[in-house]
Amino acid sequence: MQPSTDITDHDRYAKCIEVSKRVRWDIDKDVIRGREFDFSQKFLPDGISQINQFDFLSAEEKRFLSQIQGRTYANMFGFVERFITAKILELTRDHWLGDQVVLEALIRFCDEEVKHQDLFRRVETLMAKGMPVGYKFLPDPDAVAEAVLKNSTWAVMALILEIELFTQEHYKQSIEPNENLSELYKDLFLFHWKEETTHAIMDELEWPREDHKLSPEQRNQAVDELIGIVVDVDSILQAQSAADVEYFLEVCDRTFTTDEIARLKSGVLKAYRWQYIFSGVEHPRFKKLIKTLTTDEQLRRIRTALAPLA
Numbered sequence: 001m002q003p004s005t006d007i008t009d010h011d012r013y014a015k016c017i018e019v020s021k022r023v024r025w026d027i028d029k030d031v032i033r034g035r036e037f038d039f040s041q042k043f044l045p046d047g048i049s050q051i052n053q054f055d056f057l058s059a060e061e062k063r064f065l066s067q068i069q070g071r072t073y074a075n076m077f078g079f080v081e082r083f084i085t086a087k088i089l090e091l092t093r094d095h096w097l098g099d100q101v102v103l104e105a106l107i108r109f110c111d112e113e114v115k116h117q118d119l120f121r122r123v124e125t126l127m128a129k130g131m132p133v134g135y136k137f138l139p140d141p142d143a144v145a146e147a148v149l150k151n152s153t154w155a156v157m158a159l160i161l162e163i164e165l166f167t168q169e170h171y172k173q174s175i176e177p178n179e180n181l182s183e184l185y186k187d188l189f190l191f192h193w194k195e196e197t198t199h200a201i202m203d204e205l206e207w208p209r210e211d212h213k214l215s216p217e218q219r220n221q222a223v224d225e226l227i228g229i230v231v232d233v234d235s236i237l238q239a240q241s242a243a244d245v246e247y248f249l250e251v252c253d254r255t256f257t258t259d260e261i262a263r264l265k266s267g268v269l270k271a272y273r274w275q276y277i278f279s280g281v282e283h284p285r286f287k288k289l290i291k292t293l294t295t296d297e298q299l300r301r302i303r304t305a306l307a308p309l310a
Contacts, residue, residue, distance in 0.1 A: 043070025078120030
């Protein structure tokens with residue numbers, strides 16, 4: 001039996017289609033437009049990079065570290081959208097013979113995510129041209145996607161919503177109002193944000209729909225899987241933050257003290273944990289929805305698991 005879509009939800013999917021058609025953009029014509037990155041400017045703003053915690057760095061060093069973080073930030077989106085596309089494409093099966101408006105909305109979602117992957121691959125090539133050799137992005141997109149997709153759809157949809165909410169939060173709160181960023185970098189996330197706004201809306205519709213399928217025992221297992229995913233994400237952040245600091249130290253033409261190196265390593269990891277975990281799970285829309293989908297005990301388990309990372 002195909003799931004029914006109530007009128008309110010139908011209208012929200014229809015609105016996503018309308019927005020998708022209106023904001024549709026092309027990588028070359030609208031985003032890149034033959035431009036290069038301006039390496040005299042920062043990439044990530046201070047509010048996201050948390051660069052001001054490093055008071056021992058010069059202005060030039062802070063700018064370079066923001067560019068390293070900005071390169072990793074773009075690559076992170078490129079690889080998470082691999083499993084996002086796969087999961088949303090899987091969800092379309094439930095609507096093949098049901099509400100065709102919902103089906104179209106989700107297909108557009110997948111099409112846009114595939115385009116975003118292409119965009120971020122192009123961005124990495126452009127950044128590599130203007131930055132010193134030695135940078136390494138460690139996660140393998142297919143391997144990570146395969147590991148994530150082994151979990152329940154409930155757990156994966158929680159992760160996807162968290163990601164797409166922090167995408168919007170970062171752009172609106174930090175990237176958009178900052179005038180001192182590379183123009184191309186800023187535009188990259190402007191256009192990315194335009195299409196991600198509808199994705200989060202659909203996540204908020206599809207996650208509860210999936211929740212309705214589960215027994216209490218299955219939902220309890222899904223909560224444990226979500227906690228496991230967060231632990232795995234943090235392992236990726238620990239490795240990548242260490243690699244990014246190592247690259248920074250190799251390129252900088254001076255010696256840092258042992259204490260300064262320790263502060264760089266712990267500080268960049270802290271920034272990455274905020275960027276990719278806490279700015280999402282602490283988003284009001286995420287907190288509101290997960291509270292309705294879990295028991296008090298399950299929510300406590302999630303918070304307890306997050307506490308050591310804070």
